[in-house]
Amino acid sequence: MLNQTITMTACAIMMGGAAIAQDQSIIVQSTTSTANSGLYDYLLPIFQDETGIQVNVVAVGTGQAITNTENCDGDVLLVHAQPAEEAFVAAGYGTERRDLMYNDFVIVGPADDPAGVVGMTDVQGALARIAATGALFASRGDDSGTHKKEMQLWGNTGVDPTAASGDWYRETGSGMGATLNTGVGMGAYVMTDRATWVSFENKQAHDIQVEGDTALMNQYGVIPVSPARCPSVNADAARTFADWLVSDAGQDAIAAFTVADQQLFFPNAAKN
Amino acid sequence: MAEAIGLAIALVLSGDADLLEIVWLSLHVSLTATAIACLIGLPIGALVAIARFRGRSAVLIVMNALMGLPPVVVGLLVYLQLSRSGPLGFLGLLYTPTAMIIAQTILITPIIAALSRQVLEDLHSEYAEQFRSLCLTRMQTVQALLWDGRYALLTVGLAGFGRAVAEVGAVIIVGGNIDHLTRVMTTAIALETSKGDLPLALALGIILLVIALGVNACVQSVRMTAARHAYV
Numbered sequence: 001m002l003n004q005t006i007t008m009t010a011c012a013i014m015m016g017g018a019a020i021a022q023d024q025s026i027i028v029q030s031t032t033s034t035a036n037s038g039l040y041d042y043l044l045p046i047f048q049d050e051t052g053i054q055v056n057v058v059a060v061g062t063g064q065a066i067t068n069t070e071n072c073d074g075d076v077l078l079v080h081a082q083p084a085e086e087a088f089v090a091a092g093y094g095t096e097r098r099d100l101m102y103n104d105f106v107i108v109g110p111a112d113d114p115a116g117v118v119g120m121t122d123v124q125g126a127l128a129r130i131a132a133t134g135a136l137f138a139s140r141g142d143d144s145g146t147h148k149k150e151m152q153l154w155g156n157t158g159v160d161p162t163a164a165s166g167d168w169y170r171e172t173g174s175g176m177g178a179t180l181n182t183g184v185g186m187g188a189y190v191m192t193d194r195a196t197w198v199s200f201e202n203k204q205a206h207d208i209q210v211e212g213d214t215a216l217m218n219q220y221g222v223i224p225v226s227p228a229r230c231p232s233v234n235a236d237a238a239r240t241f242a243d244w245l246v247s248d249a250g251q252d253a254i255a256a257f258t259v260a261d262q263q264l265f266f267p268n269a270a271k272n
Numbered sequence: 273m274a275e276a277i278g279l280a281i282a283l284v285l286s287g288d289a290d291l292l293e294i295v296w297l298s299l300h301v302s303l304t305a306t307a308i309a310c311l312i313g314l315p316i317g318a319l320v321a322i323a324r325f326r327g328r329s330a331v332l333i334v335m336n337a338l339m340g341l342p343p344v345v346v347g348l349l350v351y352l353q354l355s356r357s358g359p360l361g362f363l364g365l366l367y368t369p370t371a372m373i374i375a376q377t378i379l380i381t382p383i384i385a386a387l388s389r390q391v392l393e394d395l396h397s398e399y400a401e402q403f404r405s406l407c408l409t410r411m412q413t414v415q416a417l418l419w420d421g422r423y424a425l426l427t428v429g430l431a432g433f434g435r436a437v438a439e440v441g442a443v444i445i446v447g448g449n450i451d452h453l454t455r456v457m458t459t460a461i462a463l464e465t466s467k468g469d470l471p472l473a474l475a476l477g478i479i480l481l482v483i484a485l486g487v488n489a490c491v492q493s494v495r496m497t498a499a500r501h502a503y504v
Contacts, residue, residue: 027367041451072326177468181465200468201469
């Protein structure tokens with residue numbers, strides 16, 4: 001009897017959950033900050049109520065998100081690395097790129113501030129000081145949007161941190177959250193987008209130490225994948241989603257999203 | 273740690289719908305993968321156990337080595353096949369539970385085959401004389417061995433299930449950790465860790481451990497019930 005019950009339960013578990021396909025659904029290949037901060041949990045139900053379209057989010061680094069969509073494994077790309085996004089569209093993978101919203105990057109660091117950068121608003125100066133003192137710095141090292149931005153900022157300072165890789169410069173090769181966990185654990189400075197930091201729950205004694213430089217602007221863009229390049233995409237629904245995000249309704253919803261009473265993303269789509 | 277245990281208990285007691293969905297999908301994916309892996313792996317293990325052929329030791333080495341397949345590599349290989357730009361892309365299976373089942377099946381079939389080969393070879397050496405005297409065909413020998421070793425093979429199956437339900441590298445690539453679609457226990461744990469919510473991540477880990485305990489207890493009780501009937 002027990003035997004039978006268990007067998008039947010096991011069969012039920014194996015047979016169940018097979019029919020999940022939605023008739024109207026799209027896959028968004030996305031950067032992690034928008035997912036980890038809870039933005040999609042806020043936006044997508046509003047969008048689904050209005051349109052009936054189910055949005056499935058695959059949250060990976062910008063580099064991997066672009067690779068995945070280039071393989072036609074997504075209907076919409078939502079990332080933050082403008083030059084790479086423009087190259088994506090120029091290569092015919094996307095129909096058009098539109099500015100969606102922005103926030104900014106910050107450098108967080110340990111309370112004892114070994115490099116003495118607290119309160120600096122000049123990111124180049126801060127990075128140069130970190131390099132000069134050899135204070136620990138944890139980098140994504142994963143070709144993500146944040147990593148690309150960080151490398152661009154290091155380039156501006158004339159320092160090649162990768163020469164010190166494994167010494168004071170630690171490349172984690174993982175996502176923003178994992179890198180923050182590592183940075184907090186080893187007492188290192190980390191460059192992160194503000195949204196991930198504000199919603200991050202393992203801050204311990206780390207805090208924002210460098211912010212406010214215009215060079216730290218973090219622009220997000222949205223691109224529907226081109227049906228000419230990828231015939232399998234759900235082009236209409238992808239278009240609807242991108243159009244909604246940049247519409248007044250979408251932009252208002254983005255502005256209304258807060259974590260700990262703080263607005264994390266600032267809509268800046270061009271008005272039509 | 274105490275916070276995590278408290279959180280785990282609170283989560284379970286609240287009967288959180290999202291949690292149930294994730295637990296259900298974890299069981300669905302990993303049990304299905306284990307069942308398919310047993311269907312493929314056990315006959316292979318049995319055949320290799322009784323067959324004597326040139327290059328057999330090389331086959332054994334390969335089978336045993338494949339037990340160490342890195343999940344992330346399996347995930348990547350399955351991704352490349354199922355991607356829209358891959359040879360099986362037309363099936364549209366990427367980012368579905370089916371893709372996760374395929375990846376886990378590939379991951380654990382070598383474990384089932386290699387472990388069952390060892391179990392059945394030991395068993396076969398006990399019965400070889402008898403089988404020969406009965407003039408059994410190879411097929412009949414395989415059947416007899418699988419039936420006779422069924423209790424030991426349950427443990428082999430559990431080893432495969434344990435590996436499947438605990439891995440994150442493969443399912444996060446081919447499943448994408450999509451909320452309400454392909455999120456399972458391990459990918460949820462990875463996500464909460466990356467959000468820095470370590471107590472919640474640990475609480476989910478504790479729940480996963482309890483589920484694994486539950487599955488093992490079920491199998492154990494089946495085994496004991498069956499054994500009792502066998503000797504009545």
